[in-house]
Amino acid sequence: QDDVKIALVVKALGIGFFEAAHEGAKEAAEELGGVEIIYTGPTDTTAEGQIEVINSLIAQNVDAIAVSANDRDALVPTLKKAMDRGITVISWDSGVAPEGRQMHLNPSSNALIGEMCVKMAAEHLPEGGGDVAILSASATATNQNIWIEEMKKVLPNYPGVNIVATVYGDDLADKSYREAQGLIQSYPDLKAIIAPTSVGIVAAAQAVTDAGKAGEINVTGLGLPSEMAGHVESGASKSFAIWNPIDLGYSATMIAYNLATEKAMAEPGAEIPMGRMGSVKLDDNNEGAMAEPFVYDASNIDDFKDIF
Amino acid sequence: MISRFLKSREALLAGAIVLLTILIAIRFPAFVSAANLVRVFNDTSILIILALGQMMVILTRCIDLSMAANLALSGMVVAMLNAAMPGIPVPALIALAIAVGAILGAFNGIFVWKLNIPPIVVTLGTLTIFRGLVFVLSGGAWVNAHQMSDAFKAFPRAVFFGLPVLSWVAIFIVVLMTVLIGRTALGRAFYAVGGNPTAAVYTGIDVGRTRFVAFTLAGALAGLSGYLWISRYAVAYVDIAGGFELDIIAACVIGGISIAGGIGSVGGAVLGALFFGVIKNALPVVNISPFWQLAISGAAIILAVAFNARAERRRGRIILRQSEAAS
Amino acid sequence: MLNSASPAIAQHASPLATRPLLTLDGVSKSFPGVRALSEVALDLYPGTVTALVGENGAGKSTLVKILTGIYQPDHGTITLAGEPVSFSTAYDAARAGITAIHQETVLFDELSVAENIYLGHAPRGRFGLIDWKRMNKDAAALLRRVGADIDPEARLRGLGIASKHLVAIARALSVDARIVIMDEPTAALSHKEINELYELVERLKAEGKAILFISHKFDEIFRIADRYTVFRDGECVGAGLMADTSHNELVRLMVGRSVDKIFPKTEAEIGETVFTVSGYSHPTEFADIGFELRRGEILGFYGLVGAGRSELMQALFGITRPSRGAVRIDGEVAVIRSPAEAIRRGIVYVPEERGSQGAIAGLPIFQNVTLPSLGKTTRAGFLQLSEEFRLAREYTSRLELRAAALDRDIATLSGGNQQKVVIAKWLATKPKVIILDEPTKGIDIGSKAAVHEFMSELASEGLSIIMVSSEIPEVLGMADRVIVMREGRIAGEFAREGLDAETLVRAAAGIDKVQS
């Protein structure tokens, strides 16, 4: 009996978040036994790069592909081809359009993430609220846009939060940094920056520190404890959230395994087991959420900063 | 002297930049506040340094497409070293970054000098090789802010006389290059080699070696920029400054440095870079979507090159002039 | 051999100096396919002007480049003040005290005049940095010394060719040299500037410098030189004191055979007018050009370098546009906007710059030949190689081309053979009028005679030929009629009979108003 080959395709190699997910995948593989994990992805975050990678995975006849997509639509034809050749395809983290995958695992529910971001910003606003700006990743990233939408939905519940701008840093450190600088410059009353991206939040915190506004402008959003530890310490960021990428990689692998070995079916309403993470329930779009995001602040950051 | 300057490309470009700044200032007075101008200059410092390096290479009728990749590799080397051994003093790391950059530049130069391979082919190759080596070296992992020592990150940020060290470094390089280009035999050899390689040989200049030196010096500046970049943004990863090589060349072109070699000035390169800096920094301020930036810089490049070509167009020798004047 | 004019004898006879400052012995230099110098000897004495004469391609400039470290000799020795020397760069030679005005002006258009003069040895100030102020001052002084009224801070690009040449002369003098070499320094200068140059040479002589003077102008040589050396086909064929020789003897040494045989002009039957140019003008290059060309005629165009002859011919060929004027072919007005159109009308142009405008290095010989006639050798746009080879074979064999094979790169041929290919290329288009711009410039003596013979042959077949040439013997030998140009205008038109060199030179330099 051959090993079950599960490919974890990420947006780009070298990103701390995905490296952590890889750890989780390896943990799942060990737990399951007889599973080989292929961790791969392009070098920069392009759809074309991912397609090349996926083509070579199809050629290797892997049993399952779990992908965090750079482009919701562009991967569909290739992934369809993979499914036609009997390969289990799921997406996680950043999704693929429904026709290109069997199911999608959201790290958390989009509504929860959106609300969490606004809540973290609101909590540290001065009396009477203030200006808040959003620094997003690439303007084309599916999940970013959904979260921003969700944030805007819950705004009525947080009357103090006044969203003044949304800018895009393309998940490039220098561009994000410059965009954050632009925000600080153009909005003298800015009190918080929400960056729902791990690259953006670090760059924004750095920009705030360099502008001498640490403590004055609170940078929050989604980030990795290892990357944010310094900024929490300096006060540039009061708190931020993230789901645990290790858990995410673990869960995606578990689901891929269960679907590939036909221990579960991906259909609306189905519950697919994910080992120690419990199980995920699929909605009408064959999507499910893993867990709530977890908030990190000065009180707990030290426990996590060396893990991921 | 003054009238000669006023007629020069540099004056025109400087005028364009001032005009642009004024236009922005009309709607957003904050843009021309001293603090903001300092910020814009600081933000452009690295581009200025790189453009000056590229200028030397272009002056000798070559081109270096690998500068951004060189920056990434030298930067990654010192970032990883700093992360692994925080005890190494920062000046030593800066020296190392410069040395690594110079070696990579020399690698380009040696192919151009000894094997006569066209510079564009060599640097197209080394562009991917250097970038790939960053990946191999780092295993694709990032070096994050908290892994870098505080001194490492503090250097470009420290403020002296109202300017961050990063800006001072750029100013220092500008002064250094002004002297090198204007007052040394080597600097003048760059012009000679690019302006007329045959005549350069008649003058006793070794064309190949001069090009080699230009590549090496450009590499050294790329190495320096590598350190400055990662310490400023406090992060190092494979893709840093990806695609930046074209911005560098574009700054040179806008600054009036002729791609055919032999024409250009330090002032032009600096102004070309500043033009980019002002545009990049002004867009978010004037609320134009950042998506416009690319198209604007493209249009600026085309206009600049068309304009420079017109200014350069040989006025034709005028045989008839004397006789016309006589009659 | 004539090497009897060995250094020993010459030394003995010299009234001016006893020991040569510089001695060359057995120096040889080959280029792919060409032996430019073989076993040549040369002596230069302090306070003496030595003239080096020889036909085009005799190897004079090659020798200059060896003496200035640009080329390294294949073998042979150079002795400077008793010490054997070898130069690996131009810089070494300059440091040893050898400076040269090269035949082609090798300067930098984008740099200032002062810097062109001092590049490589600029005056240094504090910290070893270039002292621009002093450089400009020194340059101004030097320029005054050569009698040039040029702003040292001006960019070279704006200067005329004569001024550039003066800058080149100033550059040569900017080095403190013991040996000054001048390779055709007067070719681009006007009468007044030439006289100033002569005075300069006298001064240098008085300062005790050894001068090597290369020129094709015999009156000039007899005026300023004390000694002479003659090269022929890369060999040294004679040397001695000017006082001991005569005009005729020098010519005989140079050419090695009787003069009239080189220009085998056969009388062709001159027919009706084929080509008429009237009122032809260009905004900056030439004005009011008018002439006629008849069937079977060879029309010579003479003038000093820079007189605008090439510009005129290129305008006639459609490379540049005239501002005014008309061209008639067989009486019919023709507007020629591009070379393609000129070729279709039967006008072709063999350019002066063989390397950059004539031969297409990188393409095989046969493709060079067929390039303008591809319309005839292709079928519906598709190439017919056998047809191309046939055409190439036909025309190259008429010109007695020497080559290993027709599919060889044209760059592998010697200069003369390249010129034959270029001419063959144009003949293959079956033209009515062929313009030859300096057709024998820089080609060896054998090829030269072949080209001349061929020109006569073409003329007698009824082709009309315009021959631009700066070589007086060639003009006198080949042309049925000569037009002289000066500063973009026609300065005179002369029939073949009774025409002499003096008349041409006077007309070209504008010394006397010559009536035509």
Next chain:
Amino acid sequence: MSDTTARAIPDRLESRWTTWLKSWEMLLVGVVVFVFAVNAYASPYFLNAWNLSDATFNFTEKAMIAMAMALLIIAGEIDLSVAAIIALASTLMGLALQYGAGTPELVMIGLGVGLLCGAFNGLLVTGLGLPSIVVTIGTMSLFRGIAYIILGDKAFTGYPADFAFFGQGYVWWVVSFELVLFLFIALIFGVLLHATYFGRMVYAIGNNATGALFSGIRVARVKFILFLLTGLMSGVAAVCLTSRLGSTRPSIAFAWELEVVTMVVLGGVSILGGSGSIPGVVLAALIMGLVTFGFGLANVPGIVMSIFIGMLLIGVIAAPIVWRRLRGESVG
């Protein structure tokens, strides 16, 4: 024969067969065989018709552009804006889609935009006499910049089902439409360059543009046509790629220009102009495709492959020079 004289010059020194055997193309054939053999040995998945067919998608679109780029570079010019033309063409196709354009219109728009962009480049280079490398660095930003202005953070999707054929369809068994189209284009360009008047003019211009002008060739016109062709091929690639991805984002085909140029140079085309062949470029495309696919099967990251391609590029160009040096011949 009548025209044989005593000292006749032979047409050729060696038979065409011998010349071919010693050519750059043979060296590339050797490399192809080598890479193929290594891949077949190293991976059990390599020798599989479907997999090989999938692998062709890695290079066909770039190679189509490389065909036209080869001619352009042989003529002494370069076009760095090709990838940006793809982005602009794809964006405008997507825009037209929003206004209800069907497949035929989409294709027309893709090709038309390519042609227009090529014409724009050509006009700047031949009309104003600007250096192509700088002009196309400028238009590269401009074209992609316009795509960004139009699309911003959005994407165009929902291309019609029959539009998918260009990038995803198969003509016969494992033979994809793209592959057939590429081979067809290669054939056309091969004939154009090697067997026609036009091709001869391209070589003449690349070797000596002034000389070509003096030989009656309309240099500016030929160069303009070459820019048009390069634009057109970028348009074709835009149609194929858009169809293959089924969506358009402004970052589409990012940095492809360097890969295309690498392909052309690896194929033996001199970057200085004047020499090169279409078979060489086709072989180079094949090599790059095989190398990427081979590394991909071993799950080697793309960037490590690029080190290999970079070394291959410098290596194959340096090797003959070093070889001649070692044999003591002088290098020009």
